[in-house]
Amino acid sequence: MLRIAIQKSGRLNEDSLKLLKECGIDISNGVNKLKAEASNFPLEIFFFRDDDIPQYVEDGVADIGIAGENVVFEKNKKVQVAEQLGFGKCRLSIAVDKREEYDDVNYLQGKKIATTYPVLVQQFLDKNNITAEIHEISGSVEIAPGIGLADAICDLVSSGSTLFMNGLKEVETILKSQAVLIKNANLSPEKEELLAKLLFRIHAVRRAKNNKYILLNAPNEKLDEIIRLLPGMKSPTVLPLAESGWSSLHSVLTENDFWDIIEKLKAAGAQGILVVPIEKMIV
CATH class of the missing domain: 3.40.190.10 (Periplasmic binding protein-like II)
Known part of the structure; x- marks a missing residue:
């Protein structure tokens, strides 16, 4: 069982619970409970004051914790930052x-x-x-x-x-x-393995948030030009349409490049562009 400490109230509480839910971890903590257990992942959740989380992780009361970098650096406890989480900035x-x-x-x-x-x-x-x-x-x-x-x-x-x-x-x-996931410096191999599984899920969720799935129609004579605009994870998926001379392209764009590339796709002849959010992204 992996034990995680999160803020019992305040700006990081809601986003921490949301992240665990997006990772497919089902938690029912009731009202004002200070401890809960996931029903579908070997995870026990403690709800502490944010200032106390680094100390509890250092002492081994919790194996890992979610806290702001400001608190982690201020308290200067012997913990390791396992992952920057991107929220609570x-x-x-x-x-x-x-x-x-x-x-x-x-x-x-x-x-x-x-x-x-x-x-x-x-x-x-x-x-x-x-x-x-x-x-x-x-x-x-x-x-x-x-x-x-x-x-x-x-x-x-x-x-x-x-x-x-x-x-x-x-x-x-x-x-x-920003919020970070910290860990005890002396986790057992079994708990390191559970942490690796949790981080695998967190990475999939975070990649999904930074990318968009797009579908578009393109004339075949413009395919090469349009494909060059679509980096994707490897290369775009190309499927023939029922209408002769046209194909459907599927790809993934990063949030930062999205609007710039969409404009170029339109200029190159792409039509019927659909943008779909990604729930999880595993590479």
Whole structure:
């Protein structure tokens, strides 16, 4: 049995459970339960505070866990990052009063900085040869400058709307963060094998999200030109249509290249282009 720790509430909880569901793992955790077991995969799920997950994984209470990189790096526990998961993206940034003139990091020399991430802030200051006073507080960091507690703050930022509403502006990014799957450094061979099976499913789900399946009709005299535009996983599938002189092509496009290639396909004579989401993608 593989034991995984996920956030019991907060921004990563829903996406973590959604990922496990997309991996075909059926979990019924009821209401306010701190432990659950999958019915169709040897997986036991613990629901913990996000700040505690790296410690529990290091101690072996959980074999693996899902946490933000910001928490993993701040806690600095002896765990290994097994996979970046692509959700929960945010950044750990320094912000100051929007009326302040901020030229560069030297502005922070001798200042007071309020944060819940003292380790990462200190690393940033040391890297830039800045001496500043760090005030560690547990919440409502954004109000610190307004009540005279600090000259600047360092906190997680997603849209920046909270900073704006509190009269602050973002001036330095310390860390770009996303959810990661961490693991205990001393997993048994049996649990490493279960983790490999879980990662296989996660990779299939993540590839599917980054790709689109397309079907299109093309005149046969344009096939070579259109095929050159379709990289696919290996090469496009080509099937003859009932109408003479036409074929149907099936392929896969990455999300980043999608619209650019679709425009080129239209210009090359492709018609009836259908775009279908992919649920799983195994290569």
